Amino acid sequence: MKKEKTSQPTPESETALRQELVEHFREKRELLRQQWVQQMTAKGLLAGLSQAEIETESITIYDTVIACLETGEYEGAEAYATRMAERGVLRGMTTEQIIGGMLTLRNVYSRSLFEWYQHNMERLSAALDIYEPVANKILSIVALAFVEEREKIVRQQQEAIRELSTPVLQVRDQLLILPIIGVIDTHRARQLTEQLLQTIRTRRAKVVVMDITGVPAVDSKIAGHLVQTVDASKLMGATVIVTGISPEIAQTLVTLGVDIAKMNTVGDLQGGIEVANQFLGYKVVRTEPKAGMDNKEEKV
Amino acid sequence: MSVPILKQGDYLIASIQSELSDADLLKLRDDLVRRVSDFRTKGVIVDVTVLDVMDSFATRTLRAMAHMIMLRGAQTIIVGIQPEVAFSMVQLGLKLEGVETALDLDEGLELLDRRTKRG
Secondary structure (H helix, E strand, C coil), rough: CCCCCCCCCCHHHHHHHHHHHHHHHHCCCCHHHHHHHHHHHHHHHCCCHCCCHHHHHHHHHHHHHHHHHCCCCCCCHHHHHHHHHHHHHHCCCCHHHHHHHHHHHHHHHHHHHHCCCCCHHHHHHHHHHHHHHHHHHHHHHEEEEEHHHHHHHHHHHHHHHHCCCCEEEECCCCCCEEEEEEEHHHHHHHHHHHHHHHHHHHHHHCEEEEEEEEEECHHHHHHHHHHHHHHHHHHHCCCCEECCCHHHHHHHHHHHHCCCCCCEEECHHHHHHHHHHHHHCCCCCCCCCCCCCHHHHHHH | CCEEEEECCCCEECCCCEEEEEEEEHHHHHHHHCCCCCCCCCCCECCCCCCCCCCCCHHHHHHHHHHEEEEEHCEEEECCCCCCHHHHHHHHCCCCCCCCCECCCCHHHHHHHHHHHHH
């Protein structure tokens, strides 16, 4: 953070000046902090915070910035920014509130420097040389902490979407269906297989109907994954029936030379479930329709 | 660590109790292939629930054993392969061709009942 290019202050005088700045900010602590809080309140940046929170947070931030200025170390600021980002994002604070708040603090500090050194332009310029890099660094630390926190949340949500996108459903005893919708990539294929195998064990399934009507296309890698899933299920004692293979996918599979001889395939999901029923020894018999379904609606 | 082999009706049940060394596996194979004829056994179940790893040697030995037992007139069913093991086996391209598998001992016995009645 040291600026070697500036000609006027020698290293000793720079240290002295830095110390002078720190002392100045410490002395005016209450005044400047109040100014800062007032300006933020005027801009509406403190919405949703209680008076006590504003007090403690502003004191901590103020002191943290001065500590950075004094020592040139930023670990404390980084840790604090991360904690602040975690809490802020959780409580729905906007990025504008945080960045705006930090910018305001920056203005308060520089304004005070201008006032203090207004009769000595050289000294002001030297002071700014010391102060500005620190202020910039702190601003970037805060912004980074927030962006990282947001990215973390995005990753968590992506994970959640992926989990939701591969439901394994039990239709009846020992029969699972696995509807696959959308493009399968390697990551998803792996997750899908793992989830299916776990469910086979917990539900003690014998037959799985895997419906790929909603899959637009497959390549050799994905076809390989599907075959692997079928094989792995077989090792767990469950038979997989693949349904809903579109003409395009059928062509791809044959062209790729995927070994589909050992895969059970049935045209559509309905057919697949029927075959599974036979396999498990179920027989679906049609009886007189019950009137119950209609009554329910009338009651509501 | 040798594997206990239990007789249950017309079947033999080999229940693996801990991770096996290669030598243990070969001994299990020899014991089972030999004892198939002792009581006119119709089926053999090997329970691998405790195994966290099935490497190529284990897979090959079990497959070979199943084929040997078949030649001696009995069916072999491997039960209790864990989801993680199943997944890593197919990823490594390890296959148990010609060997039937079932979820657990219960399912294995049921499968054997069906197979041996048919045959």
